[in-house]
Amino acid sequence: MSGSNVNQLEVLAQIGDLDVRLDQISHHVGHLPEREIRAGIEAELQALASEARALDGQIADLERQQRRHEDEVALIEAKRAHNSERLYESHLTSPKEAEALTAEAASLGRRQTEIEDQILDLMEQLEPLGEARAGLGQRQSAAAERIEAVDAAIGEAESEAGRERDEVLGQRATLAAMADPGHVSVYEARRAEARGAPVLGRLIGTTCSACHLEVPSVDYERITRLDPDELAECPQCGALLVR
Numbered sequence: 613m614s615g616s617n618v619n620q621l622e623v624l625a626q627i628g629d630l631d632v633r634l635d636q637i638s639h640h641v642g643h644l645p646e647r648e649i650r651a652g653i654e655a656e657l658q659a660l661a662s663e664a665r666a667l668d669g670q671i672a673d674l675e676r677q678q679r680r681h682e683d684e685v686a687l688i689e690a691k692r693a694h695n696s697e698r699l700y701e702s703h704l705t706s707p708k709e710a711e712a713l714t715a716e717a718a719s720l721g722r723r724q725t726e727i728e729d730q731i732l733d734l735m736e737q738l739e740p741l742g743e744a745r746a747g748l749g750q751r752q753s754a755a756a757e758r759i760e761a762v763d764a765a766i767g768e769a770e771s772e773a774g775r776e777r778d779e780v781l782g783q784r785a786t787l788a789a790m791a792d793p794g795h796v797s798v799y800e801a802r803r804a805e806a807r808g809a810p811v812l813g814r815l816i817g818t819t820c821s822a823c824h825l826e827v828p829s830v831d832y833e834r835i836t837r838l839d840p841d842e843l844a845e846c847p848q849c850g851a852l853l854v855r
Contacts, residue, residue: 620841623791624799625854628812630784631803634777641773650762653755660752667745671738678734681727688724692717795843799852813846815855822851 699713788796802811813822818832825848827835835844835853844853 620792620795621843621852621854623787624795624852625812625814627784627787627791627796628799630780630787633780634784635808637773637777637780641770644766644769646762646765646769650759650766653759653762657752657755657759660748660755664745664748664752667741667748671741671745674734674738674741678731678738681731681734685724685727685731688720688727692720692724695720792841795841798843802852810849810851813849813851813853815853820846820848820851820853822846823849825849 695713695717699710699717799811810822813820815821815827815832815835818826818829820827823846825846827847831847835855838844844855845851846853
């Protein structure tokens with residue numbers, strides 16, 4: 613409850629100052645430079661991920677080709693082994709059959725050499741891609757570590773802001789207990805409608821601190837004759853005037 617020795621408008625002004633500080637704290641937390649840094653790192657990670665997907669696709673395609681060729685080499689080796697067994701079987705007496713097996717063995721050998729050359733070519737293509745992918749992974753890990761460091765800084769800033777916010781809220785609660793409930797109600801209703809615009813101003817000489825405009829002399833005389841705790845508005849901007 614308000615006391616007779618308390619300047620109610622000054623109490624209201626102090627509440628307003630604390631609300632401004634609360635807004636500043638929220639704005640500070642919402643616009644930490646670390647958030648912009650984090651957004652930049654996130655964009656970097658997205659670009660790296662896109663590059664990684666492209667590399668992974670190239671590597672996977674080459675590895676599929678390599679496996680297909682290796683499977684073909686395995687089949688050729690099995691076929692050559694089978695023909696070799698037939699060629700040297702004791703009951704194989706037909707010269708034509710032996711000649712056919714020998715010719716097929718030579719053809720299979722040439723085909724195997726050709727495929728093995730292709731496998732070597734694929735391996736040569738894969739080597740730099742694998743190195744690039746490993747380097748890309750290191751860059752991704754480094755960026756992720758930077759994100760963690762930035763998140764830690766953001767968390768610390770948020771904790772510090774939270775502690776300050778709690779302190780300011782405590783001071784505000786103390787002042788609110790001293791203030792005229794009617795004044796607080798009017799102030800908070802106006803503040804809700806103002807959307808950030810000043811709703812309180814001090815009458816400094818004949819100037820309103822909220823809009824920095826001079827109060828016309830007629831209005832100034834009227835306002836200065838009001839009871840010290842009676843609410844008055846700036847005729848220029850409508851802010852509640854503390855005088």
